[in-house]
Structure formats: C-alpha cells, structure tokens
Amino acid sequence: QVQLVESGGGLVQAGGSVRLSCAASGRTLSRANMGWFRQAPGKEREFVAAISWSGASTAYTDSVKGRFTISRDNAKNTVDLQMNNLKPEDTAVYYCAADFSPFSQPRSARGEYDYWGQGTQVTVSS
Numbered sequence: 001q002v003q004l005v006e007s008g009g010g011l012v013q014a015g016g017s018v019r020l021s022c023a024a025s026g027r028t029l030s031r032a033n034m035g036w037f038r039q040a041p042g043k044e045r046e047f048v049a050a051i052s053w054s055g056a057s058t059a060y061t062d063s064v065k066g067r068f069t070i071s072r073d074n075a076k077n078t079v080d081l082q083m084n085n086l087k088p089e090d091t092a093v094y095y096c097a098a099d100f101s102p103f104s105q106p107r108s109a110r111g112e113y114d115y116w117g118q119g120t121q122v123t124v125s126s
Contacts, residue, residue, distance in 0.1 A: 009120030022096030050106030
C-alpha cells in the first residue's frame with residue numbers, strides 16, 4: 001500500500017510562487033509515473049502536470065506551461081510542483097497521484113493513476 005502526502009499549500013498573492021511537495025511511504029516511487037491534479041470548487045478534478053518514472057519526460061496542461069515545473073527526487077521518494085506567477089484561477093485543492101505502470105511516461109488521465117494523496121489547498125488572491 002502506498003500513502004501519498006502533499007504539503008506546501010497556502011494563501012499567496014497573484015504573481016507569487018508556491019512549491020508543493022508530495023512524499024510517499026510504503027513503496028518506492030522510483031518506478032511510478034507521478035502526476036499533479038487540481039480541483040476547484042464546483043469543478044471536476046483536472047490534470048496539471050506529470051513526470052515519468054525515469055524523470056526524462058514531463059507533461060503540462062496548457063494553462064500552466066511556462067509557469068509550473070514538476071520534478072522528482074527518487075532518493076527522497078518525493079515529487080514537487082513549483083508554481084510561479086500564480087493566478088487566481090489556479091486556486092484549487094492540489095492532489096498528487098502515482099501510477100505504477102511498467103511504462104515510463106507522463107500520464108494525464110485520472111483513471112491511469114493507482115494512488116492519490118489527500119490534497120493540499122492553494123488559494124491565490126487577486
């Protein structure tokens with residue numbers, strides 16, 4: 001069983017930065033494709049960013065390209081999401097997810113992920 005715990009959320013002004021971290025226990029993430037998703041009030045959970053288990057490939061939703069960066073540290077069993085130039089529309093609960101597929105590739109579909117964290121709130125004020 002894998003447990004994922006997100007941290008680093010909070011309240012930030014528009015234009016500011018936040019770094020989210022996802023820590024895993026119970027299993028190494030070195031062979032897990034990892035993703036970050038977010039869910040705003042009244043909306044469906046949506047894909048934000050993903051990284052392959054090798055770290056060689058990443059993917060982003062269009063609205064965050066150039067502002068967000070996903071990275072991983074397999075030695076620490078963590079995955080981070082650096083969020084810069086934040087906008088009010090980035091306000092949401094952010095979730096990390098793990099996909100233990102044998103194929104190393106970033107995945108954007110929710111259904112492809114096996115484990116989810118509880119989420120961390122990010123609020124961007126205008």
